[in-house]
Amino acid sequence: MIHVAAVPVKPLFVVLVATLSLLLLVSLFSPRPFFSQSSVSLSDKVDIWSVKRVMEWRPCKWWLQGHLTALPAESNGFIRIDCYGGLNQMRRDLCDGIGVARLLNATIVLPKFEVAAYWNESSGFADVFDVDYFIQQMDGFVRVVKELPSEIASKQPFHVDCSKRKGQFDYVESVLPSLLQHHYITITPAMSQRRDRYPKYAKAAYCQACYNALRLTRSLEKKASDLLEAIPKPFLSLHLRFEPDMVAYSQCEYAGLSAESIKAIEAARGDKKPWTGELAHLWRNRGKCPLTPNETALILQALHIPQNTNIYLAAGDGIMELEGLTSVYKNVVAKSAIMSREDFASMHGNTKAALDYHVSINSDSYIATYFGNMDKMVAAMRAFKGLHKTLFLSRRDFANLTSMGLTREDLIQALWKVHVHDFVMGIGSALPDCFCEFKL
Structure with a gap:
């Protein structure tokens, strides 16, 4: 008869806990290398759009049915x-x-x-x-x-x-x-x-105005349609916010920026001084700091967005550090490169923004690095049109995960989990005033 020696469970458990604690301390307090832009192996992974959702936003029937009163x-x-x-x-x-x-x-x-x-x-x-x-x-x-x-x-x-x-x-x-x-x-x-x-009749007027009544002028719609037609398909529309005035307004500081970017931010800063010390850390962890193109590229890789994806850059003039994105995602196009120089130069800021809006609500997928007015309106209009490949990148989660010491594969896996949860649950993809939750 073979006898198996009994293993003392409690000492083994204590050793396991101590080992895990030591590994966590090493992770937290060891010097954190800035994450590499090197390619992440994604060949055996589906992108985020392939994950089955459980909820989406659809227009509420009460305002689609008529004037009510x-x-x-x-x-x-x-x-x-x-x-x-x-x-x-x-x-x-x-x-x-x-x-x-x-x-x-x-x-x-x-x-x-x-x-x-x-x-x-x-x-x-x-x-x-x-x-x-x-x-x-x-x-x-x-x-x-x-x-x-x-x-x-x-x-x-x-x-x-x-x-x-x-x-x-x-x-x-x-x-x-x-x-x-x-x-x-x-x-x-x-x-x-x-x-x-x-009352619902006032809500219905609001919803009708936002989603049914605002159509671009014929000439502007023609320009927007031509722009949309010229973008290689399928494509992701990416609303990236890393302009000097946006960074200056955020009161955030960034390491590793070029001298040109630092100079542009300082010129836009005026009386708004950046937070420092512990306040800066708290401010960033609250999600108040715009994502850089480099950080955006990392999150896109974490979402398993292929590096050969066609990306339309829905953004204003003056995006800084753009090579942080384009060095990873090579197929990035902007309206300034597609439109004729004369046509582009003749347009106002408002009409340029209208082109980005039109392209974004008709893109195959839409990702926003911010949660501003355009992002909210685009996400809601896409929900109205039944286009649900829409996602907001989480600045707060990114800041918290990196401050915990997560790097490389661990960071990528953690970013995947938090964003998949948001996509599956439809978080932030529509304005609740005119839309109702629909379980799939």
């Missing part, structure tokens, strides 16, 4: 929506303003795009969007006019400060009296809206 016979007055910032911030302001106008039973005057301070140009609503189509699509949701009645046209609108207005009763109690008194007012809706407090 008929417009009152008489309007309470006229509202002009003054929109500021980049194209998609102005689009957001416009959609919010239309919801407010329906809430107050007001007639919309064509909006004013205040782009001079942002783009140093003078393009307006009619330079980007098809006015007649907009009016037609909003019929029944809210009244829209091109011109004011003669008795009002000569008057300057009364400006109402809406910066602190949040929900339905805020606007009814604080803005409606001015509308009734002056008959013609201007508003810029508050950035932090509580549309969940709106």
Whole structure:
């Protein structure tokens, strides 16, 4: 008879725990080499788009079914929506303003795009969007006019400060009296809206404006379609944000940047000084720092995006350190390289942004390195069109994982896990005001 000696379980367990603890300490406190851009072996792995999702966002039926509530016979007055910032911030302001106008039973005057301070140009609503189509699509949701009645046209609108207005009763109690008194007012809706407090007919006007009523002008749509046609297929649209002003605004510092990039950031920084020490570490771990092209390339590899993928760079002028991406992903194209030099030079910042928007909502897949207005609008419109290969890269997870000491394969595996979870659950891929969760 063979006897097997009993192994003491408790001492073995203690040894195992001690060994694992020692390995963790070595990982955390040993010098962390900056991750290499060398190719990651992905030949036996599927990309993130092949993972089966369990949930997606689809347009809610309640606003697709119709107007819900008929417009009152008489309007309470006229509202002009003054929109500021980049194209998609102005689009957001416009959609919010239309919801407010329906809430107050007001007639919309064509909006004013205040782009001079942002783009140093003078393009307006009619330079980007098809006015007649907009009016037609909003019929029944809210009244829209091109011109004011003669008795009002000569008057300057009364400006109402809406910066602190949040929900339905805020606007009814604080803005409606001015509308009734002056008959013609201007508003810029508050950035932090509580549309969940709106009645559904006001929400429906908002949703209709955002997703059905804003079509590019014929000439701009032709340029956008030609650009889309020229991009090699299939392709990934990548919205990359690493411009000097963006980095300066973030108050983040980066190691290893070129002298040219550092100079550009310093020129854009002004009074905004970067965080230092522990504050800088906390700020980065909260996900406040834009991803560099180098970091973006690493995450794309972690998501098993093949290095021969056709990538359209949806970005403004002045992206820094771009070779960090293009040294890994060789098939990167931008609109400046596809369009003729004369055509590209003649376009405004707003119309260039409109091209990126059009290409991105029609791309085979879309990845954003930020969570700005364009990213939110593109993701929602893609959900509206039934295009669900959409993902936001997590700056917070990237910062936390690298600060833990994870490098190379361990970092790549961890990045895969967090992003697969977001893709499977549809996290961040649509705006909840007009979309409902749909389990697959």
